[in-house]
Amino acid sequence: MQAHLIALDWGTTSLRAYRLGDHGRVLEQRSLSAGIMQLPSSPRMIAGELCSDGFELAFDEACGDWLDAEPNLPVIACGMVGSAQGWREAVYRETPASVSGLSSALQTVRSLRGVDVHIIPGVLQRSVLPNVMRGEETQVLGVLAGLSATEALKPLLIGLPGSHSKWVQAAEGCILHFDTFMTGEVFAALSNHTILGRTMQRSDAFDQAAFDLGVAVALSADGAAGPLSTIFSCRTLGLTGQLSADAQPDYLSGLLIGHELATLATLQRAHHSELPPVILLGGEQLCLRYGRALHACGFLHVTVAEQATERGLWQVALKAGLLANIPLEV
Amino acid sequence: MQAHLIALDWGTTSLRAYRLGDHGRVLEQRSLSAGIMQLPSSPRMIAGELCSDGFELAFDEACGDWLDAEPNLPVIACGMVGSAQGWREAVYRETPASVSGLSSALQTVRSLRGVDVHIIPGVLQRSVLPNVMRGEETQVLGVLAGLSATEALKPLLIGLPGSHSKWVQAAEGCILHFDTFMTGEVFAALSNHTILGRTMQRSDAFDQAAFDLGVAVALSADGAAGPLSTIFSCRTLGLTGQLSADAQPDYLSGLLIGHELATLATLQRAHHSELPPVILLGGEQLCLRYGRALHACGFLHVTVAEQATERGLWQVALKAGLLANIPLEV
Numbered sequence: 001m002q003a004h005l006i007a008l009d010w011g012t013t014s015l016r017a018y019r020l021g022d023h024g025r026v027l028e029q030r031s032l033s034a035g036i037m038q039l040p041s042s043p044r045m046i047a048g049e050l051c052s053d054g055f056e057l058a059f060d061e062a063c064g065d066w067l068d069a070e071p072n073l074p075v076i077a078c079g080m081v082g083s084a085q086g087w088r089e090a091v092y093r094e095t096p097a098s099v100s101g102l103s104s105a106l107q108t109v110r111s112l113r114g115v116d117v118h119i120i121p122g123v124l125q126r127s128v129l130p131n132v133m134r135g136e137e138t139q140v141l142g143v144l145a146g147l148s149a150t151e152a153l154k155p156l157l158i159g160l161p162g163s164h165s166k167w168v169q170a171a172e173g174c175i176l177h178f179d180t181f182m183t184g185e186v187f188a189a190l191s192n193h194t195i196l197g198r199t200m201q202r203s204d205a206f207d208q209a210a211f212d213l214g215v216a217v218a219l220s221a222d223g224a225a226g227p228l229s230t231i232f233s234c235r236t237l238g239l240t241g242q243l244s245a246d247a248q249p250d251y252l253s254g255l256l257i258g259h260e261l262a263t264l265a266t267l268q269r270a271h272h273s274e275l276p277p278v279i280l281l282g283g284e285q286l287c288l289r290y291g292r293a294l295h296a297c298g299f300l301h302v303t304v305a306e307q308a309t310e311r312g313l314w315q316v317a318l319k320a321g322l323l324a325n326i327p328l329e330v
Numbered sequence: 331m332q333a334h335l336i337a338l339d340w341g342t343t344s345l346r347a348y349r350l351g352d353h354g355r356v357l358e359q360r361s362l363s364a365g366i367m368q369l370p371s372s373p374r375m376i377a378g379e380l381c382s383d384g385f386e387l388a389f390d391e392a393c394g395d396w397l398d399a400e401p402n403l404p405v406i407a408c409g410m411v412g413s414a415q416g417w418r419e420a421v422y423r424e425t426p427a428s429v430s431g432l433s434s435a436l437q438t439v440r441s442l443r444g445v446d447v448h449i450i451p452g453v454l455q456r457s458v459l460p461n462v463m464r465g466e467e468t469q470v471l472g473v474l475a476g477l478s479a480t481e482a483l484k485p486l487l488i489g490l491p492g493s494h495s496k497w498v499q500a501a502e503g504c505i506l507h508f509d510t511f512m513t514g515e516v517f518a519a520l521s522n523h524t525i526l527g528r529t530m531q532r533s534d535a536f537d538q539a540a541f542d543l544g545v546a547v548a549l550s551a552d553g554a555a556g557p558l559s560t561i562f563s564c565r566t567l568g569l570t571g572q573l574s575a576d577a578q579p580d581y582l583s584g585l586l587i588g589h590e591l592a593t594l595a596t597l598q599r600a601h602h603s604e605l606p607p608v609i610l611l612g613g614e615q616l617c618l619r620y621g622r623a624l625h626a627c628g629f630l631h632v633t634v635a636e637q638a639t640e641r642g643l644w645q646v647a648l649k650a651g652l653l654a655n656i657p658l659e660v
Contacts, residue, residue, distance in 0.1 A: 129552050129563035130570045164562065179555060180562045182524065189519040194512065195494075222459050225509060226593045227558060228586065232494065232510045233459035240460045256558065263556045 003027055004323050006063050006073050007313035008117075010081035011135055012037050016309070017062040019073075024314030026307070028066075034058035036080050036087075047113040055087040056112050067115055074322040075117045076313050079135035082107060082119040092124035092132060097175040099141050103319035120316055123175060131180050135309075136166045139281055142312025143305045144173050155276045157268070158305075159294075161257075161286045163188075167264055169276075179267070181260045187253060190231060196252065199238045201245035206285065208292075210247035214254020215293045219262050227259045257293045265297045277301035281308050333357055334653050336393050336403050337643035338447075340411035341465055342367050346639070347392040349403075354644030356637070358396075364388035366410050366417075377443040385417040386442050397445055404652040405447045406643050409465035412437060412449040422454035422462060427505040429471050433649035450646055453505060461510050465639075466496045469611055472642025473635045474503050485606045487598070488635075489624075491587075491616045493518075497594055499606075509597070511590045517583060520561060526582065529568045531575035536615065538622075540577035544584020545623045549592050557589045587623045595627045607631035611638050 001021045009016040013035035019028040034040055039054025046060050067073060082090035090107035106118040122134030140158050147156075152173055160166040163184035169177040191197045217223055223230060234252045237243035243251055268275055278299050280287045287304045294302050317323055331351045339346040343365035349358040364370055369384025376390050397403060412420035420437035436448040452464030470488050477486075482503055490496040493514035499507040521527045547553055553560060564582045567573035573581055598605055608629050610617045617634045624632050647653055 124570070126570070127552075128550070129547065129555075129560060130566040130572075131562070132566055132569060179559055181555075181558045182562050183558050185524045186520070186558060186561075189523045190516070193519045193523045194515045217459065220458070222457075224593070225459075225511075225597065226556065226589060228511045228513050228516060228590055229509055229593065230459060231516075232461070232512050236460040236462055239462060240454070240456070242460075259556060260558055263554070263559065267555065 001025075001027055003066070003070060003073055005314060005317050006066055006075045007310060007317070008059075008062065008075065008077035008081070009079055009135065009138075009309045009313070010058075010077050010086075011035050011079040015058055015062055017066075018310050018313070019063075019066050020310065020314055024311060026310055029310075030062060032058065032062055034061060036083070036085060049112060051112055053112075055081075059087075059111055059117065060113075064113075067113060071113075071115070073115075074317060075115055076106075076120065076317045076320075076322060077117055078120040078138035078309075078313060078316075082121060083134055086119075087117070088119060090119040090121035093121045095123060095125045095175055095177065097123045097137055098173055099145070099315050099319050102137065102141070103316045106316075106320055118317070118320065118322060120313075123178075125178060127177075131178055133166055133178065133180075136160050136168070137175060138312035138316065139308040140168050140170060140175055140312070141173075141315055142308035142310070143279055143281060144170055145311055145315045146305070146308070155272065157264075157276045157278045159278055159280045159282075159290060161280065161282045161290045165260060179264070181263075183256050183260045187256050190252065190256075191249060196231060196234050196248070199235060199245055200248040200252075202249055203246050206288075207247050207250040210243070210250040211254035211289060212292065212296075214251040214256075215258035215261075215296050216254075218255050218258025219296060223259065223262065227256060230255055230259070253289065254293070257289060258296070261290070261293050261297045261299075265299070275299050278303070280304045331355075331357055333396070333400060333403055335644060335647050336396055336405045337640060337647070338389075338392060338405065338407035338411070339409055339465065339468075339639045339643070340388075340407050340416075341365050341409040345388055345392055347396075348640050348643070349393075349396055350640065350644055354641060356640055359640075360392060362388065362392055364391060366413070366415060379442060381442060383442075385411075389417075389441055389447065390443075394443075397443060401443075401445070403445075404647060405445055406436075406450065406647045406650075406652060407447055408450040408468035408639075408643060408646075412451060413464055416449075417447070418449060420449040420451035423451045425453060425455045425505055425507065427453045427467055428503055429475070429645050429649050432467065432471070433646045436646075436650055448647070448650065448652060450643075453508075455508060457507075461508055463496055463508065463510075466490050466498070467505060468642035468646065469638040470498050470500060470505055470642070471503075471645055472638035472640070473609055473611060474500055475641055475645045476635065476638070485602065487594075487606045487608045489608055489610045489612075489620060491610065491612045491620045495590060509594070511593075513586050513590045517586050520582065521579060526561065526564050526578070529565060529575055530578040530582075532579055533576050536618075537577050537580040540573070540580040541584035541619060542622065542626075544581040544586075545588035545591075545626050546584075548585050548588025549626060553589065553592065557586060560585055560589070583619065584623070587619060588626070591620070591623050591627045591629075595629070605629050608633075610634045 040057040043052040088109035125131040370387040373382040418439035455461040
């Protein structure tokens with residue numbers, strides 16, 4: 001089937017490449033570890049020149065053969081590739097952000113082989129405490145593009161759990177407001193670099209009971225002491241024989257996610273009479289954890305979205321006129 | 331002047347030794363880095379035997395010459411030396427804890443030179459989320475011993491800021507309840523092992539304005555998002571040019587201490603019509619930070635205690651009858 005677009009989701013630690021056909025259908029996809037903080041470095045011939053530029057090398061690995069076969073395919077990218085440490089800086093656009101706004105602000109870098117890579121800017125929210133995202137905005141727009149007209153009108157919360165969880169409030173196709181919680185990175189720092197890690201025993205299996213206990217503690221009266229205090233119970237429940245070493249990692253995970261979502265629920269209740277529906281976007285295991293904790297916090301309508309990144313990249317390319325040869329579609 | 335007691339404050343990373351005279355007056359004191367996690371290891375002759383035991387070596391370094399001169403001096407110790415990883419485990423005593431309770435539960439280990447070391451047990455609070463301390467209980471009892479009879483009757487909050495800050499509620503000479511906040515260790519883990527550290531520039535000077543800003547943010551409406559969220563502003567205020575790299579460490583310190591104390595104030599207000607007086611115990615720089623933040627949180631009566639450890643060790647030794655040859659005193 002004919003391709004119309006090469007779409008890149010290029011973050012800090014990974015680079016995902018998609019060859020998209022009619023209606024943005026995924027014809028082929030690849031995942032490389034060539035994020036902007038771990039670019040390839042072995043020089044190689046590209047377009048007749050010996051090249052040692054990490055971005056060029058990664059780009060060539062990701063889709064050089066696709067472009068050899070179809071040199072006129074347009075290329076779009078989102079994520080940290082557009083940061084100050086990226087291939088070319090695409091200056092943040094401010095909230096509210098929409099497909100139209102972002103598609104009119106693409107930053108272009110011409111690759112060695114002469115193909116332009118169109119980079120979607122990140123989004124900046126100028127609140128008292130500013131917030132930023134790069135890459136997540138495109139995923140969110142992908143989710144919004146998949147909604148029915150009725151759904152799109154209502155307030156909606158889109159959650160992107162991860163190292164830095166993002167919680168995005170959207171309505172009418174726009175990103176209105178978002179918050180960041182450093183939950184994933186804090187979990188890693190506590191587990192690997194504090195006394196809490198010393199009594200933990202890691203396991204690949206998910207200890208659901210330990211996780212749920214952590215969530216319950218965060219939501220309980222004792223949780224009012226806040227995460228700086230409750231995390232110490234990971235150690236003390238171990239000392240008193242109430243929490244085994246192999247239950248401690250998932251207990252800590254539940255505690256931190258519980259604190260994140262309890263706060264989120266409080267912030268939402270301050271503005272809405274009832275908690276809005278939630279759409280989660282992320283890895284299966286992480287969405288499972290967040291889904292359990294969201295239910296415990298009173299969020300009743302939680303769904304998980306798929307293929308949001310590809311869809312978002314497609315929508316922005318479409319609106320930017322990069323797909324000029326195919327008919328417009330909603 | 332004649333000595334009556336050798337008192338050891340023996341923690342994880344340090345060992346402080348005191349030679350105490352009449353009324354517990356400090357005749358001589360030493361500070362060694364021989365905490366229980368970094369004991370000396372070079373074998374040496376002690377009491378005619380070649381010894382390679384780290385605890386014996388540290389003990390000998392700390393006060394061997396004092397005992398050579400006065401072999402009958404009693405020895406008392408508090409801190410992690412009584413933990414499961416210590417020289418001899420002194421099982422936790424439960425709250426409420428007093429000088430009488432702890433002095434009747436000393437654990438003894440006989441050193442190579444034949445001198446008994448009396449170890450004060452730590453304190454365990456069996457709440458839903460248990461709490462423990464080792465060493466701090468002795469410092470707190472030292473503070474309580476220094477109060478007037480009237481002061482001792484009233485509710486009082488004693489703060490021991492540090493890696494694991496302790497907040498102890500005391501009245502009538504007893505430790506009634508305490509909370510732990512892992513603020514210091516979380517600060518270190520965030521600064522050294524997350525993205526926040528990458529944009530920070532360390533400085534030895536205290537940036538008071540940055541610290542106060544962090545405290546103010548934690549206490550503001552935006553602070554309601556909790557520390558997992560507000561800490562990200564350390565990075566984003568840098569990205570928007572509002573917070574310089576060298577202001578970021580003290581801003582983060584203010585944020586975390588602000589969250590700790592805002593929570594403490596909320597917990598206190600749930601039980602008392604007005605915030606109790608606070609006595610701080612700790613390093614000068616840290617007490618300065620906590621003093622500023624406590625005032626911002628509405629704690630109006632804040633003082634700093636000194637020599638609490640020596641006084642606590644003396645009081646417990648006295649009550650335990652280790653100072654049998656000198657007259658009892660209050």
